[in-house]
Amino acid sequence: MRTRRRPPFSLRRRLLLGAVLGLGLLGALATLATIDYGRRTANLAYDRLLASAALQMSGAISVQEREIQVDLPQAAFETLALAREDRVFYRVSGPRDQVLTGYPDLPWEGKEDRLASAILPDWRDASRFFTAEYSGEPVRFIELRRSLVEPELQGTIRVQLGHTFRARDALAWELIQRPLALVGLVALLTLILLGLGVDLALRPLARMERELAGRSEVDLSPLHAPAPQEVARLQSAINLMMARLSDTLERIQRYTEDAAHQIRTPLATLKALAQNLQADGEAALDERRRRHLAQMLRSVDQVNATLAQLLNQAVMAHRLQSEPRVAVNLSKVLRQVCLEYAMPALRRDVELALEGAEGECRVQGNEYALTQLFRNLVENAVRHTRPHTQVEVEVGRRDGQCWVEVRDQGSGIPPEERGKVFERFYRGSGRTGAGSGLGLAIVREVARAHGAGIELNNRETGGLCVRVSFPETGPGEGVS
């Protein structure tokens, strides 16, 4: 019936994939921003340190006897030693860029940081921060300029002080650890929430699927579950289609009904004429013609029976569709059916026994249809059992499930035919008589409409056992 083909795409996967991609992009951006923030903040902190040390150094420059003297203050280096693991480089150069003391080969230029240069407002024009490679490592430098205005010596002295990035990197890492963890956590939580959200959003669809899948094939009533806007349109489309289907089905049924009625009238006339003929000319007819007439009458009866079953089925289908389901007491139905067939059975010397009908066994369904189901089963059993035997009907309940068994003592059905007997107009090879071939088809239809299963088994003692098992009902609906 339903082939499991892989659908072209999954809404859920698509939504989640989109979310993951979006979140990944946002997360990457946030991470980059966080790292940048960490670097900047660490630089800001240590640039102040560097500036403070450089100012101390610059303050230690003096002019004595036309000579520029630099008395490096230990405090300046102790300030820098707060970044304990970092190497320190410095240079003091005079008005003609001659190196007075320090490392003569320090780079004069580098990648300048204007933002950082602004932290010394009074020195804005005279100082700058830059990063340059020295001694195999990037080094953060500050350059302070100081104008000498001594009467004997004029010019600009440059103090350049730098240290490596270890402490800055460590501080930056310290700073960004928590924000980074937060970014990760938020991304993770968002993903989980999105997953849950997608599930929640798709739930009406799943509910609709369950409702449709759980229906009997003749149930074409509209879907009533409350649905959100997006699904409501789909639901109303389905409902509309079901209504049309229902209309079509009803038309076909009515047509069958009409056709059956239309045939019935001429058939009755035909039967009456044949009976008249039989009554009038009993003597006038020879043996051969009398036999033909009797055959004709039997055929008419059979057509009548078939018509009756067709009508029955049409009515039943109609009622199954249109009537709401109610609780039906199987015991009561079976009692009625057995009463109905007790006399016809006795006429064939068959005894009809009902067991287990003392209690109540309730199922949700249509009483008329269920009556038809059991009538057919009992009628079949009575017809096929050998004379002077017993047909047993038993109702029971096990694990909340109601079941009914109808057992005869006929010839049974060979296993290879068991699948076919439920088809319309199929007549078993070993079975003859006035059966319409529709009885078991009706049984199957009703059982399906009630979600019940049918098992056919040949009994060890000979004969057929038909077992109908109804699905579980809620508490209080079973035998009480």
Next chain:
Amino acid sequence: MRSGTRKSIAWPKRAALLVLLGWFFSPRLWAEVYPPRELPARLAPAITLEIHAATDYDAMAPLLRAFQEIHPEIAIRYQEFETEDLDRFHRAEAGRAAPDILISLASDLQVKLVNDGFARPYSSLQTERLPRWANWRNEAFGFTLESAVMVVNTRLLGVAPPRDRHELLALLRAPGGRLDGRIVSYDIAASGVGYLFAAQDSLQASTYGRLLEAFNSRQAQVACCTSLMLEGLVEGRYLIGYNLLDGYARQMARRHPELKVIAPADYTLATTRVALLPRRSKQPHLGEIFLDFLLSPRGQAVLERESGLSPIAPQAAAGAPLEDWWAEHSGTLRPISLGPQLLVWRDAMKRERLLRDWGVSGD
């Protein structure tokens, strides 16, 4: 054209200078000045651990022997230098292969070498044990404790020996010329460790100036090294020695009970012998093995028992973590922390100024 002629004159001069410099710094020459000591390995084939050290061989020898007991396959070539020479030699050696380990008592010079990128980082269980002040960047490792003490010849001094710098000052300022020319301290121009102690003293505003003044007025003498000062003290030429290394002083005091070793009670400076692993070493793992040995409980025990040096912390030979001890016990002991602040004293102008203060000229 003019500049061309100038060049043609300048070049031969420069070349001559370069040749002179090259000759001066050539390893052959240095080897003649400081003959290397060879300690052959007991097992063959041997690999040779090359040590350049500015620390006397007698103090190091027990350590080297103990090391070879554990590693009989390692031969040792031990080359001794003066502190400043070791630094100059190593800087001049740029481009050539370096020894496997460099040891010097002048921690400021070693720190400068690290700062200038000559050392290679290394960390192990042993280096992790070091107190913070004795490890810089995992590149400079201190492995002894060398405090600066006063040594007094009690028999000749006659009065109660000074317990701290204030009492020393009082003694120096007391009237009478008995101490004139009989105080001795390091020649800070010649001795790296003397310079280091003087530099740290100069940070003590309260006593430094007065001490300098008193030393000057009493015509304090200077000597290149602790051993000479101790000799003079034993002979009675000097009555008081200032800023001597306590390791040698205590050894001498054991043999000469008239010498009294005093750790100044106001503050006692302490430095450390610093080992570093040169970046250009040919066999880096050899240096690492030796460094780990120096810092190990066993190495520290040998250092204390046989070399007469002080381990980096008193319980270092027991293998306990060292930082805890320093946190609780340092008291008046002021270890000179390895770190960038030591660079100040390697600044040429700064050095010149300090030497001038002490009345000695640079070169």
